[in-house]
Amino acid sequence: MLKIAKSVEYAILAVKYIHENSHKGSISTKEISNELNIPFDLLAKILQKLMKEQIIQSKQGTRGGYSMKSKLSEVSITKLIEALDQKIQLTDCMVQNPSASDCGRFDTCCLRGPLGQIQDKINLLFSNTTMEEIIQSN
Amino acid sequence: MLKIAKSVEYAILAVKYIHENSHKGSISTKEISNELNIPFDLLAKILQKLMKEQIIQSKQGTRGGYSMKSKLSEVSITKLIEALDQKIQLTDCMVQNPSASDCGRFDTCCLRGPLGQIQDKINLLFSNTTMEEIIQSN
DNA sequence: TTATATCGGACTAATTAAGTCGTATATATG
DNA sequence: CATATATACGACTTAATTAGTCCGATATAA
Numbered sequence A, B: 001m002l003k004i005a006k007s008v009e010y011a012i013l014a015v016k017y018i019h020e021n022s023h024k025g026s027i028s029t030k031e032i033s034n035e036l037n038i039p040f041d042l043l044a045k046i047l048q049k050l051m052k053e054q055i056i057q058s059k060q061g062t063r064g065g066y067s068m069k070s071k072l073s074e075v076s077i078t079k080l081i082e083a084l085d086q087k088i089q090l091t092d093c094m095v096q097n098p099s100a101s102d103c104g105r106f107d108t109c110c111l112r113g114p115l116g117q118i119q120d121k122i123n124l125l126f127s128n129t130t131m132e133e134i135i136q137s138n
Numbered sequence C: 001t002t003a004t005a006t007c008g009g010a011c012t013a014a015t016t017a018a019g020t021c022g023t024a025t026a027t028a029t030g
Numbered sequence D: 001c002a003t004a005t006a007t008a009c010g011a012c013t014t015a016a017t018t019a020g021t022c023c024g025a026t027a028t029a030a
Helices: A006-020 A029-036 A038-051 A077-083 A114-127 A131-136 B006-020 B029-036 B041-052 B077-083 B112-127 B131-136
Strands: A057-060 A067-068 B054-059 B065-068
Touching: A006 A029, A006 A038, A006 A067, A006 A077, A006 A131, A029 A038, A029 A057, A029 A067, A038 A057, A038 A067, A077 A114, A114 B112, A114 B131, A131 B112, B006 B029, B006 B041, B006 B065, B006 B077, B006 B131, B029 B065, B041 B054, B041 B065, B041 B077, B054 B131, B077 B112
Parallel strands: none
Antiparallel strands: A057 A067, B054 B065
C-alpha cells in the first residue's frame, strides 16, 4: 500500500547517476541501464520525460546521451513525479473537483476532508525533498 | 500512485456507520453493505478482521451483527491499516531489515535513507488521525 | 554510409488489488 | 427443535494497474 511508482525510483537513481558522472559528458541510456540494472526501454522512456521537463538535456546520435539541465536543488521529488505523469492520490475521489463519478458515495463521503489533509501534507513532504538532499544523504 | 487500499476506505466508512447507528444495537454486514454500497463479501471479511483486533465486536446468529468495541479516539487509521494486514511501504526495499533480495541495488541504494524519512512522517500522519477526528470533521 | 544514439507510440506480461463463492457454525424465534 | 438469518473463514476468480518490451523513425558523429 502507498507504493511509489518504480519509474519515480528509477528517475531518482538515474538523475543521481547522470549528475555524478557529468564530467564524462553525455551519459547514454545504455550505460545507466547497465550500471543501475534498470530495464533499458523503460529507462529510455523515463529519461525522455525528464528531458521534456528540462530536468536533463539530450544529445542525439553517436556519442549522444543525457546531461543535467536543472540544478539539483531545483529538482524536487514532486518535480520528478509530475514529469513522469504520476500523481499522489490516496483515493479515487481525491481529485481537484470531485464529482459523483469519482466518488461512489459522493454526498456522504467522509474521507475527502481528513484524507485530503493528509494528502496535502504528503505532497509537501515530497516537494520539500530535492535531489540535492538525496545525493548528499549518501 | 500512493493509493490507500479500498479495504481501508471501507473500514473507515463502516466503523463510522456502526458508531453512528449504535443505538440500534448490532448492525449487520448486510445493512452496512446496502447503505454504503460496499460489496457484501468483501465487507464481511473486513469486519471480521476489525473484530479480531477488537475494534468492533460481533454477535452471531439471527439479529446478530457488529457493534463498537474500542473507543473512537483509540482507533487511528494506522490501527485500521494493521488490522487489515496492510502496511505503508513506499518501495520494495523499505522493509524492517532490508537485504539484497528486497532491494535490487542493495549496496548502492540511495533511496532508503531519504524515502525512509518521508515514510516515517507519513506513518505519523496516519497514526495521529483517529476515527473520532474523522467523524467530527463531517 | 554506417553504427550508435535518442524519440515515441503500441503492445504484452506480470503483479497486485478487488471481488466472489462455498461451506461451516452460531443463535434468536416461532 | 426446525428454520431463517447471521457471522467465520479459506479458496478462488476477475479486474485493474503497473512494469516491461517491441518496433520503426530520426538524428548525428566518425
